[in-house]
Amino acid sequence: MAGNIGAYMEQVARHYWGEPTKKNGTKLRWGSKQGREADLRKGVWFDYELNCGGGVVDLVKHFEGATLGGISKVLQSKFGIAGRQVVQLKPREFLSKVFDYFDEHGELRYQVLRYEPTRYIQRRPDGDDWVYKMEGVEPLPYRLPDMLEKPDATVFVVEGEKCADALAKLGLTATTSHGGAGKWREPLNKYFEGRRVIVLPDNDDPGARHADSVITHLLPIAKEIRRVELPGLPPKGDIVDWLNAGQDLDTLREFCKRAPVVETAPDKKSETPEQNSSHIYETAEENNSSGITVDAEPDVFPLMTLAELRAMPPVEWLVENLLTRTGLGVLYGPPGAGKSFAALELAACVARGQPFHGLAVEQGAAIYIAGEGVGGLGKRVKALEAARGWQGDAPLYLLGQAVAFAEQGEVERLMKTITARGERVALVVVDTVARALLGHEENSADSIGAFVAACDAVKRHCGGALLGIHHAGKDAARGMRGSTALLGAVDTSLKAAQEHGFLSLAIEKQKDGEQVEPLRFRMSQRALIGDTSIVLERVQDAPKARDALTPAQYLALQCLRNLCIDSMEQFGKVTVAAWHAAHSAHCPDETKQARGAARNVLQKRGLVVVEGGKVWLSRDN
Amino acid sequence: MGLGFSTESKSSGDIIPIVKWDAKAGDMIRVDREQDASGAWIKNEEEISFPCKFVADLDAIEVGWLSFDSGAPDFRMVRIGEEMPERPSAGHKNAFRLRIYNKEMGLREFSHSAKTVLRKMDELHNQFEAERGANAGKAPVIEIEGTEPVRINTPQGELRFKVPNWKIAAWVDKPDEMSGAPAPAADVPVDMPASEEDLF
Numbered sequence: 001m002a003g004n005i006g007a008y009m010e011q012v013a014r015h016y017w018g019e020p021t022k023k024n025g026t027k028l029r030w031g032s033k034q035g036r037e038a039d040l041r042k043g044v045w046f047d048y049e050l051n052c053g054g055g056v057v058d059l060v061k062h063f064e065g066a067t068l069g070g071i072s073k074v075l076q077s078k079f080g081i082a083g084r085q086v087v088q089l090k091p092r093e094f095l096s097k098v099f100d101y102f103d104e105h106g107e108l109r110y111q112v113l114r115y116e117p118t119r120y121i122q123r124r125p126d127g128d129d130w131v132y133k134m135e136g137v138e139p140l141p142y143r144l145p146d147m148l149e150k151p152d153a154t155v156f157v158v159e160g161e162k163c164a165d166a167l168a169k170l171g172l173t174a175t176t177s178h179g180g181a182g183k184w185r186e187p188l189n190k191y192f193e194g195r196r197v198i199v200l201p202d203n204d205d206p207g208a209r210h211a212d213s214v215i216t217h218l219l220p221i222a223k224e225i226r227r228v229e230l231p232g233l234p235p236k237g238d239i240v241d242w243l244n245a246g247q248d249l250d251t252l253r254e255f256c257k258r259a260p261v262v263e264t265a266p267d268k269k270s271e272t273p274e275q276n277s278s279h280i281y282e283t284a285e286e287n288n289s290s291g292i293t294v295d296a297e298p299d300v301f302p303l304m305t306l307a308e309l310r311a312m313p314p315v316e317w318l319v320e321n322l323l324t325r326t327g328l329g330v331l332y333g334p335p336g337a338g339k340s341f342a343a344l345e346l347a348a349c350v351a352r353g354q355p356f357h358g359l360a361v362e363q364g365a366a367i368y369i370a371g372e373g374v375g376g377l378g379k380r381v382k383a384l385e386a387a388r389g390w391q392g393d394a395p396l397y398l399l400g401q402a403v404a405f406a407e408q409g410e411v412e413r414l415m416k417t418i419t420a421r422g423e424r425v426a427l428v429v430v431d432t433v434a435r436a437l438l439g440h441e442e443n444s445a446d447s448i449g450a451f452v453a454a455c456d457a458v459k460r461h462c463g464g465a466l467l468g469i470h471h472a473g474k475d476a477a478r479g480m481r482g483s484t485a486l487l488g489a490v491d492t493s494l495k496a497a498q499e500h501g502f503l504s505l506a507i508e509k510q511k512d513g514e515q516v517e518p519l520r521f522r523m524s525q526r527a528l529i530g531d532t533s534i535v536l537e538r539v540q541d542a543p544k545a546r547d548a549l550t551p552a553q554y555l556a557l558q559c560l561r562n563l564c565i566d567s568m569e570q571f572g573k574v575t576v577a578a579w580h581a582a583h584s585a586h587c588p589d590e591t592k593q594a595r596g597a598a599r600n601v602l603q604k605r606g607l608v609v610v611e612g613g614k615v616w617l618s619r620d621n
Numbered sequence: 622m623g624l625g626f627s628t629e630s631k632s633s634g635d636i637i638p639i640v641k642w643d644a645k646a647g648d649m650i651r652v653d654r655e656q657d658a659s660g661a662w663i664k665n666e667e668e669i670s671f672p673c674k675f676v677a678d679l680d681a682i683e684v685g686w687l688s689f690d691s692g693a694p695d696f697r698m699v700r701i702g703e704e705m706p707e708r709p710s711a712g713h714k715n716a717f718r719l720r721i722y723n724k725e726m727g728l729r730e731f732s733h734s735a736k737t738v739l740r741k742m743d744e745l746h747n748q749f750e751a752e753r754g755a756n757a758g759k760a761p762v763i764e765i766e767g768t769e770p771v772r773i774n775t776p777q778g779e780l781r782f783k784v785p786n787w788k789i790a791a792w793v794d795k796p797d798e799m800s801g802a803p804a805p806a807a808d809v810p811v812d813m814p815a816s817e818e819d820l821f
Contacts, residue, residue, distance in 0.1 A: 385750075386702025392754025527684045527705040529746055530715045530739030535702075565711045 005056050005439050006043015008081055012056050013038040013045060015078065016063050055441060056081075093117065094457040095412045097419060099161040101140045101178065104148055110137055112161060112178050116415075116457030122178060139185045141175040143168060147191060154196040154256075157214050159207055163200070163239045169422075170249045181206035184213045192218050197225045198256050203233035212266035219265050226259040234313050244424060244463070315512040318426055318465045319346060320359040323492055324512055325426075325465060328455050330433070330487075331505075332470035332480040333496030335594040336552030338503040338523065339469050341536055342496060343429050344368060344380055346467070350427045351396035354388065357519060357538040364426020364464060365395035367418065371402030371435025376533070376589045383526040383533035395423060402435035405454040406447060415461045425462040430455075433470040433486070442482030452489040479508075498550055503536065523551045525558070532558075552590060552598040559583045560608060564617055573614040637730040640669065640721065644735050647768035647783025649673070651726050674790060675723040677763045678799050679749045682742075687716030687734045694732070701746075717742050720799060721763070728798045737771045741784045748789050756792035760799065764790035 013028065014020070017036060020028040030036040031049075038045040046053030052062070060071050075081040097114040110124040123130040124137055141147060142164050147155055156167050156174040159181055167174035177184050181202070197218055201211035215225055230242050230252075242252075316325035323329045323346075333339045349356040353363030370377055377398060385391070399417070404410040418425050430436050433451065440447040455466045468490075473481045476497065480487060487493055493509035499520065506518035521536040534551045549557065559582040563574045583595050590598075602608045609616055640651050649669040654662050683698035685705065690712035697706045698718055716734035719742075733739065749761055768783040 382750075383702060386700075389702075391750070393751070525705045526702050527699050528701060529682070529684050529717050529743040530736060531743075532705045562708065565708055565713075 005075075005081065008056050008079055009038050009043045009045065009059075010040050011079055012059055016059065055444075093119065094408055094415060094454065094461075096415050096457065096461045097162070099142065099165075099178075101142060102145050103140055104144060106145050109140055110134065110178075114161075116460050117453075118460070120178075120180065138187050139177060141177065141188055141191050143173075143175050144191065146173055147175060147195075151195075154198055155192065157197055157199045157218075158239055159200075159202045159210055160238065166240045166243060170243075170252075172249075181210040182213065184210065184217055186217070189217050189221055193221045194223050197222045198259070199225065199227045200230065200239050201227070202236065202238045203230075204236045207236075207238075215262055216265045219262065225262040226256060227262055228256050228259045230255065235308060235311060240463075317360070317362070317513075318350060318364075319356050319361045321510075321513055321516050322346075322356070322359060322494065322507070323427075323465050323467060325362065326459055326463065327465045327491035327512070328452070328459060328489065329465065329467045329492035329494065330470050330480065330490045331467055331494040331496060332472055334472045334476050334498070335591065336550045336598055337472075337496045337498055338521070338534075338536065338551050339496045340372075340431055341380065341523075341534055341551060342503065342505060342521070343431060343467060343469050344377065345384055345536060347427055347429050348381065348384060348390075348394070348396050351394040352390055354390065357521075357536070362426060365397065365421060365423045366427040366429065367397045367399060367421075367425055368429045368431065369399040369401075369403055369414075369436075370431055372432060373589045374398060374400040376587070379528055379531055379533040382528055383535050386528070387524075387526050387535045395421075397421070402438060403430070404438065405430070405436040406440050406450045411454045411457060414458060418458070418462045424464065426464040428458055428462065428464065428466045429469065430466065431469040433468045434481075436468070445483045445485040448483040448485040448489070452486065502539065503550070523549070523554055525554065550598065550601075552587070552594055553601050555587050556583050556595065556598040557602055557607060559586050560602075560615060561617060573616040576610060576613055576615050579615050637720065637728055638726075640726065640729045640731050642731070642733055642735075642738055642785065644733075644738060644782045644784065647785075649765065649785070651729065669726070671768075672764060672766050673723075674762055674764045675721045675726070675729075676760050676793060676796055676799065677745075678720040678722075678795075679746060679761055680753075681720065682746065683718040685716065686713035687718075687732060688712040688714070696732070715739060722796050722798050728796075735782070737773075737782055737784045741769075741787065745787055745789070752789060752792070758794075759792040760795040761789040762791040762793055763787050 010028065013030075017030040020030050020038075021032070022029040022034055026039065026041040028038045028040065033049075035049040036045070036047045044053060044055055045059050054062075057071055057075075060074055064071065064074050094116045095113055096116045099112040099114070100108055101110045101112070103109050108125060110122055111130075113121045113123065115121065121132065122134050123132045124134065125131075142161050146168065147153075150173050153173040156164075156172055158164050158167065158174060158176050160176055161178075164174040164176045177188055199211045199214050201207045211227060215227060219225055230239065230247075232245065232247075233242055239252075317323065318325045318327070331339055331343055346356055347366035347368050348354075349361050350364055351366045353361065355361060368377075381396075399414075403414050418428075434442060437447055437451055440450070442448070451468075455468065459466050468486075470486070471481045472495075473479060479495075480493075487509065490509065491511040492507070495506045495508045497504045497506065499518075503521040503523065504518045505521070507515055520539050522539050523534045524537045525532050526535045534554070560574070560579050563578055563582055579599070580595075583599065584592075587595060599608075603610055607617070638651070638653055640649055642649055649671075650666050651669055653665045653667075655665060657663050682701060683696075684701055685696065685698040686708055687697075688695045688710060690710070695709070695713070696716075696718060697709055697713065698716075699706060714734040715736075716732055717739065718730060718732040720728060721731050722728045733742070745763065752761070765785045765787045767786050769786045771782045771784055773780045773782065
């Protein structure tokens with residue numbers, strides 16, 4: 001089965017339009033005036049009478065009038081197009097995490113599913129299936145078996161399973177209730193009888209009210225309750241943010257010790273516990289029919305006040321002036337410009353907490369998705385580490401296959417992969433956007449929208465930044481390839497270009513920062529055992545035109561130079577075929593087109609001479 | 622120095638004796654030079670039996686180009702990660718140079734340019750990089766347990782070579798003999814064992 005749904009254009013067009021009236025190469029036409037056309041090479045169609053067109057999916061939609069979900073079924077049933085070929089642009093929602101709720105016997109009673117963009121759904125097991133209704137299910141404290149295993153341990157009550165897991169990772173006993181703020185229920189109380197409890201509210205009004213509710217419920221039965229307001233929490237921040245900001249267990253313990261014991265129930269501004277609880281049940285019952293939990297708060301958009309705006313923290317950089325801590329960036333440029341060298345080093349710097357050519361970085365794990373192959377990355381990393389003097393391990397992980405960002409299952413698998421690392425992933429590099437959108441139109445705003453939605457989901461899931469590597473258009477001066485929706489959606493756009501043969505990284509768009517001067521790099525070939533690889537060296541002055549080559553061009557020239565040396569004469573001629581073969585063997589990651597482009601530049605610049613099937617180094621070289 | 626000639630004399634202490642790897646036979650050979658009664662230099666070669674262990678100065682391994690075209694080895698070496706020198710001639714092949722030490726043979730220099738041996742050295746160096754963080758300030762002890770056969774198909778038929786089956790077996794304090802920068806290579810003619818480097 002072809003990897004591109006466009007390959008099915010002929011089959012689908014013939015199904016709806018019948019036998020074509022004219023065939024011209026890869027173009028088919030229908031109708032007496034031949035007003036309908038299908039371009040099999042591009043996988044697109046156009047109806048000149050109706051003035052509409054599109055891809056395979058659009059053609060199916062044109063005739064079937066179905067929703068995208070329905071189209072998937074049509075594609076499968078009528079044309080046998082299944083699996084990766086089925087477009088899954090909607091819903092742009094991804095399962096991020098699954099939280100299990102066990103009872104006192106260790107039996108799974110229900111789960112909370114977190115989706116990105118943020119949405120929670122609850123479900124309970126029913127044989128081999130799941131029921132997305134919580135009717136009749138008794139609520140349980142999250143991580144109940146842990147609580148029961150340590151009956152004397154102080155229990156930290158937080159808002160959200162993620163926070164409870166973060167504290168459990170530190171060796172503390174922590175729990176929460178499902179459903180978020182305002183969802184503490186009476187049946188939970190019995191598990192806290194005689195326990196020491198510490199309540200850690202989130203830094204917002206719903207968080208404060210939730211803490212009030214928990215304390216009011218537990219005060220009559222708990223042995224002791226302390227309410228700990230963590231200092232320095234950002235607006236809407238929680239214990240995870242606090243820990244990520246560099247605070248540790250000892251500091252938390254100190255604050256807990258200092259916090260006064262709660263003696264009286266909080267002054268309820270709005271609801272009594274009973275009212276609150278009954279209201280929650282009512283809401284929960286209503287929502288259970290759809291399986292979707294909605295906060296008890298009014299269903300309105302949150303508005304920020306001027307004071308909140310002023311109190312917003314300054315921009316946090318993952319890489320100073322280049323990429324924000326939770327930003328979406330794109331690094332684009334022509335093939336062979338050195339984009340991947342820069343992106344790989346950027347990821348390595350983040351993983352090691354080392355400055356990126358003088359720019360400060362925040363340390364965290366980094367995942368590099370090498371959609372275009374892993375082949376040369378090993379030696380690139382070795383050369384980089386040796387050149388920088390980096391030793392030992394670092395949390396830089398390579399994912400050696402493309403992840404289809406337009407497919408829900410693939411994105412969710414990536415999220416699971418991130419979760420499985422069990423550490424904060426500060427940066428995900430997607431190399432390349434084209435590979436992540438394989439089978440989808442880069443020119444389509446809808447495809448790019450799906451890609452951006454998936455990127456946002458991954459970013460929110462890991463709490464870090466995402467950098468996509470993308471190609472420039474045919475006319476590099478006109479920006480990146482494909483839909484301009486990508487440039488509009490990203491926070492940062494970095495343009496990689498050749499400036500007299502040096503790599504130049506210019507900030508084309510920086511939503512949250514100042515424009516800064518482009519960074520310029522020289523390509524330096526570094527020695528390895530039996531091999532070499534390119535390492536970037538930053539240069540301060542604008543480079544001169546002479547001598548400089550792109551990495552791809554440099555490697556092409558090196559291959560020829562070695563062949564000529566092997567031919568026993570410095571300016572000996574070798575066959576063009578031998579050069580191509582050596583170049584291909586030395587640069588397996590480069591596409592045939594990119595290798596050809598690199599060789600052409602060498603020829604155009606007069607560095608090599610090609611004549612009569614032979615090639616040699618020019619005397620000036 | 623008006624003519625640009627070097628008048629510095631090199632003491633024999635600058636010359637580190639070598640061990641070499643015969644990729645055809647799969648032998649590791651120590652090479653020593655001695656003067657006989659007439660004052661002529663003679664070369665003694667002695668096979669090292671496996672298993673054997675030695676400390677390797679992998680932290681200071683050098684890589685680059687090596688040629689024996691002129692009889693004497695011509696090294697153009699740098700440390701890993703430094704700028705690769707230009708290849709001087711067709712006779713210069715990718716190579717490594719490494720100092721090794723054990724009590725029996727003392728400090729030795731081990732170099733090779735065969736791709737099969739380079740690959741094995743690269744693997745060994747990967748293990749070194751992976752473990753060095755947990756063994757700061759120490760040097761790896763390499764154990765050669767035997768040899769591994771390597772078969773290469775060529776237009777002339779299949780050729781067989783043997784490469785060292787080695788691993789890092791332990792980490793020890795760096796011997797005093799290895800302190801200081803790597804010495805320059807012995808500029809004496811050395812017979813190289815058969816090499817398959819041109820076969821790829």
